[in-house]
Amino acid sequence: MSLKVFDGFKFAKLPTPIHMMDPRAKFIMTMGIFAAALLFTNIYALIVIFLVQLPIVYASKSWRKWAGSMRAGLLLAVLIFVMNFVFGSTFVFSAAMTLRFVSLMSAFSLFFMTTSPDDLGLALEQAHVPYTLSFTFTTAVRLVPTMALDAQTVIDAQRSRGLELDKGNFMKRIRNYIPILIPLIVSAIRRSIELAEALESRGFGASPNRQPLIVLRMKATDYIVIVLTAVMFALAVYVYLYVRLPTLDVPIRMPKIFPWF
């Protein structure tokens, strides 16, 4: 089993304009892409939304990692396509839904690849999210790579005890993961209890008014990004409401094998 899936969501510090952007501006940008992708079902619109992201990925110098997380999502993308197609959607609509998923995933991956958990925490705090909540969130993000490492050790330990993950029929293969999942969940719970105790003994939450050492400040470029996102999104809404987009019609459709759908 490969744990490369997580790599695409792991932060790496690089001196690119995307990495240096204010996390709030970046979040708004991501959300803009996100909302636009959810707005349309038209394939041309979704192609545009996907293509818009490519220069951003290029600017963040993270092609390889981005491609890695796209590859990791491939299976799910194929599943979405097949499910849509089998249950009676047209070929084009199924492709559009797949593209929507790919766009969402790409936007999220881009955000997490280029935003450090610390920046994210600061952004949440300055947006007046209670510290306990923002701390929980950043800790969760930070623990993903640790958990991935744990998962690899658990897999190694169980394989050393003769467990063969890809042996047996479909149901057996699913059951093969029980010896992996239980130790992983148990150690995650143990870890969280230990973390909570360590935090409390270091006075977590002792003073309600925290004074952050670093204060995030938006730069001109950040405001430009936000305005640009707003304009693009407004444009998207306008197109959605008032412009008749051309439709692509490929007359391929699955014969109705499930008449109740």
Added chain:
Amino acid sequence: MIETKGLKFAYPGYSEVLRGIDLTINDREFVAIMGENGAGKTTLVKTFNGLLMPTAGTVRVDGVDTRDSSVARLSRDVGLVFQNPDHQLFSETVREELAFSLRNFGYKEDTIERRVATILETLDLARYAESSPFVLSGGERKRVALAAVLVWNPKHIILDEPTIGQDYQQKDRLRNFIIQLNAQGKTVIIITHDVEFVAECKPRIILLSKGLVIGDRPAEDLLTDGQLLEKASLTRPQIGQLMHQLRDFGLPERAIDVYSAEQAILQALRRKR
């Protein structure tokens, strides 16, 4: 026999962890692998049962190249006990936990029952047979993890940091148990930082540093070589330190455990009288 030739290993995208290791561990040998954190100890033993494949060189277990086998097949002969028991315990009862590997290896139910009962006795776990492994103490969980490997009676046994979290009495028992296993004809390989434990067992020590073998000698030789120990961030065992400081009085430095030190001191005292 476990044999490595020019063994190199690197995790994809990282620099080499093992940088060319040539080793032969014979059947029935008792070996301790020591070295600083990150020296590559755990990585090395993970190549012994095929969990990791060499990026260069070979690992042969009883003559079979690990590349031509599978983890499941190699594990029947090479039992690897991981450092942290929490990475492997998952069953509802200790009994079920011990039966897991035997089921994987396709043993019959009556054999499984017999073997589990024996190992429960041997490792003093019988009273926990129906308990959940999760309610046991750290030391007990560690013993369950050990039992879970010994239960299929592998020919070579590898223990990663077996003494961590064990109290002194348990450590003593563990030592006797390991020596007993070795006497029964098993190859025993332990990874450890515990110089005191090693000084008492006196195995052959393989000293790793930054992915290379920097020392491969009997415990009495290696644990008295000040320069080498420093290089591997180790210190002499306490008795060894004492004997080192008393060497000008004609006491042997090589006496690194309580028993041999006692003998040497008694001898010296008798001579004086």
